[in-house]
Amino acid sequence: MKRATVRECNVLGEQFRLVTLSGDALRGVKWLPGQKLQVALGSWAYRTFTPLSWDAEQGSTQLLLFLHGEAPASAWGRALQVGNSCTLFGPRDSLDLSALDRPALVFGDETSFGLAHSMRFTPKGAAGVRMLFEVTSKQTARGILDQLGVADVDLVERRPDDAHLNEVEQLAVDQLQTRSIQSWVLSGKASSIQRVSKRLRSLGVARGRIRTRAYWAPGKVGLD
Numbered sequence: 001m002k003r004a005t006v007r008e009c010n011v012l013g014e015q016f017r018l019v020t021l022s023g024d025a026l027r028g029v030k031w032l033p034g035q036k037l038q039v040a041l042g043s044w045a046y047r048t049f050t051p052l053s054w055d056a057e058q059g060s061t062q063l064l065l066f067l068h069g070e071a072p073a074s075a076w077g078r079a080l081q082v083g084n085s086c087t088l089f090g091p092r093d094s095l096d097l098s099a100l101d102r103p104a105l106v107f108g109d110e111t112s113f114g115l116a117h118s119m120r121f122t123p124k125g126a127a128g129v130r131m132l133f134e135v136t137s138k139q140t141a142r143g144i145l146d147q148l149g150v151a152d153v154d155l156v157e158r159r160p161d162d163a164h165l166n167e168v169e170q171l172a173v174d175q176l177q178t179r180s181i182q183s184w185v186l187s188g189k190a191s192s193i194q195r196v197s198k199r200l201r202s203l204g205v206a207r208g209r210i211r212t213r214a215y216w217a218p219g220k221v222g223l224d
């Protein structure tokens, strides 16, 4: 358990907050890209996020919060102000990005942008890593990713009844065939991960080449 203070809270449009947390307890921490950090929201509720980066010397980390609705973490993110304090658990293991063979593909959604950013801190860096995200608004997502400096991205806008997942699957298959993707990281919405994973498996991609981590699912609270 660590205490931290909100040092910066950048409002990136309606639905995103880029938050810098700092404190003595964050100094000297061994963080690996892809790990998770849990934030206590009060009343024994906590929610999980993916640090974009961690400065163990200064004692600070950054989170990108996607405010999807009126749920507790969204309300917390909207109300956050510089100087607020919070309680953190972690960082702890979630997705191991350290030994990903390149070329690699990271699939996810708005909740995976932090994960995408953290790729640059892996031993092999972000070179050779393609990103594929399902998003509510391509224009908004592109703006956020540009600000974060996340490149090599394909975006697919959500459509009713997950009709857009056909396009997501097709883009994943194109990447497999044209770039010989060696490792896959599937994150974000549980059912989308299942769809993409099933398609890859049907094309002969070995289970050991696919890493999955569901970040949320409709109707589930604080999925972790």
Ligand SMILES: Cc1cc2nc3c(=O)[nH]c(=O)nc-3n(C[C@H](O)[C@H](O)[C@H](O)COP(=O)(O)OP(=O)(O)OC[C@H]3O[C@@H](n4cnc5c(N)ncnc54)[C@H](O)[C@@H]3O)c2cc1C
Pocket: 036, 047, 048, 049, 050, 051, 063, 064, 065, 066, 067, 068, 069, 071, 072, 073, 074, 075, 094, 110, 111, 112, 114, 115, 213, 214, 215, 216, 217, 218, 219, 220, 221, 222, 223, 224
């Ligand atoms: C390992 C891990 C890492 C994560 N990293 C990040 C991160 O870096 N940034 C980030 O923003 N989120 C991240 N998430 C996802 C985040 O923890 C969930 O979205 C969480 O549910 C948000 O809490 P909440 O209080 O807003 O909603 P909850 O109270 O948990 O959920 C209420 C309802 O909201 C809906 N819901 C939840 N999440 C979403 C969503 N993203 N889009 C649409 N509807 C949703 C579901 O129907 C759910 O039943 C991560 C999750 C995990 C497990």
